[in-house]
Amino acid sequence: MxxxxxxxxxxxxxxxxxxxxxxxxxxxxxxxxxxxxxxxxxxxxxxxxxxxxxxxxxxxxxxxxxxxxxxxxxxxxxxxxxxxxxxxxxxxxxxxxxxxxxxxxxxxxxxxxxxxxxxxxxxxxxxxxxxxxxxxxxxxxxxxxxxxxxxxxRDPETQFLVRRDAAAAANIDALPFYAQILIERAAEAPYETSVLAAPARSKDFEEALDAFRKLRDLGIAE
Structure with a gap:
């Protein structure tokens, strides 16, 4: 006990x-x-x-x-x-x-x-x-x-999986501004997969969630 x-x-x-x-x-x-x-x-x-x-x-x-x-x-x-x-x-x-x-x-x-x-x-x-x-x-x-x-x-509605190879192949300039630096970091992460989570208690939650959903639509996140 x-x-x-x-x-x-x-x-x-x-x-x-x-x-x-x-x-x-x-x-x-x-x-x-x-x-x-x-x-x-x-x-x-x-x-x-x-x-x-x-x-x-x-x-x-x-x-x-x-x-x-x-x-x-x-x-x-x-x-x-x-x-x-x-x-x-x-x-x-x-x-x-x-x-x-x-x-x-x-x-x-x-x-x-x-x-x-x-x-x-x-x-x-x-x-x-x-x-x-x-x-x-x-x-x-x-x-x-x-x-x-x-x-x-993770919660798949607000927390997304990113594969390092997909992040490395992404056209950074074409991504939502909120996600650009994060995808660059994911491309350099020590593991093949990373998680991007929209911070539910942040004023930027909706912007982050929208950006990550667009990454999913582009096949960069899942």
Whole structure:
């Protein structure tokens, strides 16, 4: 049974470890001042593990997340004024639902780190049946450049799959303005498929949705 915390406040905490497991935790209506959870050194074993953890209606400050493997994690409604970036993280059976702010999934920024972690992530994903479920998530902003799109459970009406070869072959100038940079990014993504999701909580939602539907009509998205 998970250790449960309700309406508790947690101070800023920085955890930088070569290997550690955080498991069996449930947080409900808790507040986190912020912090860091990251690998001490680039480790292809991805020994920094968050497993069987849930957050429901929590709030979090500025956080740094790097090189983490998340397994069996559920986040249901999260308040955060600053974007949350998962840099070089790997996901297995992770569910995001409810209202969230801006979220970004990106490869390691540093070139040398990317050379170590990217191939390791590819191998891990070969053994994973699905990575993320965002079918019920409503973001104010969302970018997914470091998760294989075909391993993402999505709402096909607002969240679209783009294949790297189709993005690379697209005539960028002929695309809706909103989608041009995103398709360029999809053509350079580390995986063969990416997901473009219209941010339901953004003022640009309708523009994004219209642009992605046009990409589908053109055969670039599905």
């Amino acid at each position: 998970a250790q449960k915390y309700v309406k508790e406040k947690f101070e800023y905490c920085k955890i930088i470890e070569p290997s550690a497991t955080f498991a069996g935790l449930a947080f409900e209506q808790c507040t986190f001042a912020g912090g860091a959870l990251m690998q001490e050194q680039d480790d292809p074993a991805y020994g920094l593990l968050v497993r069987d953890v849930s957050l429901q209606k929590c709030k979090v400050g500025n956080v740094v997340l790097y090189g983490i493997r998340c397994d069996g994690v559920t986040v249901d409604t999260l308040g955060h004024s600053k974007p949350i970036e998962f840099e070089a993280c790997v996901f297995e059976h992770v569910v995001l639902r409810g209202n969230l702010g801006a979220v970004r999934f990106s490869p390691a920024i540093d070139d040398e780190s990317r050379k170590v972690l990217a191939p390791a992530a590819v191998k891990l994903y070969e053994e994973i049946d699905w990575a993320l479920d965002i079918t019920e998530a409503k973001f104010s902003g969302i970018e997914m450049w470091d998760v294989p799109g075909h391993l993402v459970k």
